[in-house]
Amino acid sequence: MSRTKEVKQRVRTARGRTLSSTRWLERQLNDPYVHKAKAEGYRARSAYKLLEVDAKHQLLRPGRRVVDLGAAPGSWSQVCARRGLPVVALDLEPVAPLAGVMTLQGDFRDDATVERLRAALGGPVDLVLSDMAAFATGQRLVDRLKAEELAELVLAFTDDVLAAGGDCLIKLVKGAEPVARAQALTRFRQVGFVRPPATRKDSSETFLIAKDRLPAG
Numbered sequence: 001m002s003r004t005k006e007v008k009q010r011v012r013t014a015r016g017r018t019l020s021s022t023r024w025l026e027r028q029l030n031d032p033y034v035h036k037a038k039a040e041g042y043r044a045r046s047a048y049k050l051l052e053v054d055a056k057h058q059l060l061r062p063g064r065r066v067v068d069l070g071a072a073p074g075s076w077s078q079v080c081a082r083r084g085l086p087v088v089a090l091d092l093e094p095v096a097p098l099a100g101v102m103t104l105q106g107d108f109r110d111d112a113t114v115e116r117l118r119a120a121l122g123g124p125v126d127l128v129l130s131d132m133a134a135f136a137t138g139q140r141l142v143d144r145l146k147a148e149e150l151a152e153l154v155l156a157f158t159d160d161v162l163a164a165g166g167d168c169l170i171k172l173v174k175g176a177e178p179v180a181r182a183q184a185l186t187r188f189r190q191v192g193f194v195r196p197p198a199t200r201k202d203s204s205e206t207f208l209i210a211k212d213r214l215p216a217g
C-alpha cells in the first residue's frame, strides 16, 4: 500500500490515558490500512489480510461456501459477502448482522458449539477460514501451544465439513508452523505459510494455507 502522506500523527498523553493506550491510538492514526478500512466500510483492517492472501491464492472463488471462525467484528465475512459467497460466521463475541452472513456465537473449543455450527452449515463447505486468536499471554511457549491447539481443532473440523478440493486458511503464531504443517499434510495436497503485507511488522502471526483437500477416508 502506498503511503502518500508521510506526516506522522502524534498523540499527546492525556491524563487518564495509559502509555500503552496512547501508543495504540498513535499506531491506529498512522496506519494506512485503518484509514482504508474506514473509507471502504470494512469493520477491521484485517479485511486486507484476506484480500491480499486471496489476490495470491484465489481462495474466494465464485460459488464457494465459507465458514469464518473467529469472525468478530466481521471484516473477513464482509470480504466474502461482497464477493457473493454465502458465509457462516462464528465467534466468542457477537458479530453484528451482515447481509449474506449467518452469525453464531460460541466457543469453537466446545463440542456443543461445533455441533451447532455443523447444523447451521447443513452440508459441506469449500473454504474454512480461521482468524481465531487466543488471548495472548506474552509467554511465547504458552501462546504457541494455544495456537497449535486451535489449529488442530480447525484441521479436525475440516475432516467433517470441507469438501474434497476445498481450501483452508488458519492463523497461527510463529513457532507453531511445524506441528500445524504436519497435521495439514495428511489432509491437503498443498500446504504452506503466508504473511500478508497487512500483518503488522511486529506481529508474531503467520497463516497456514492448505489447499486442495484430499477426499475423506
Ligand SMILES: C[S@@+](CC[C@H](N)C(=O)[O-])C[C@H]1O[C@@H](n2cnc3c(N)ncnc32)[C@H](O)[C@@H]1O
Pocket (backbone or CB within 6 Å): 043, 044, 046, 047, 069, 070, 071, 072, 073, 074, 075, 076, 077, 090, 091, 092, 093, 106, 107, 108, 109, 131, 132, 133, 134, 135
Ligand atoms: C483477530 S480477531 C478476528 C478478526 C476478524 N477476522 C475480522 O476480520 O473482523 C480474532 C477473533 O477470534 C475470536 N476467538 C478467539 N478464540 C475463539 C474461540 N475459541 N472460539 C470462537 N472465537 C474465538 C475472538 O473473539 C476474536 O474476535
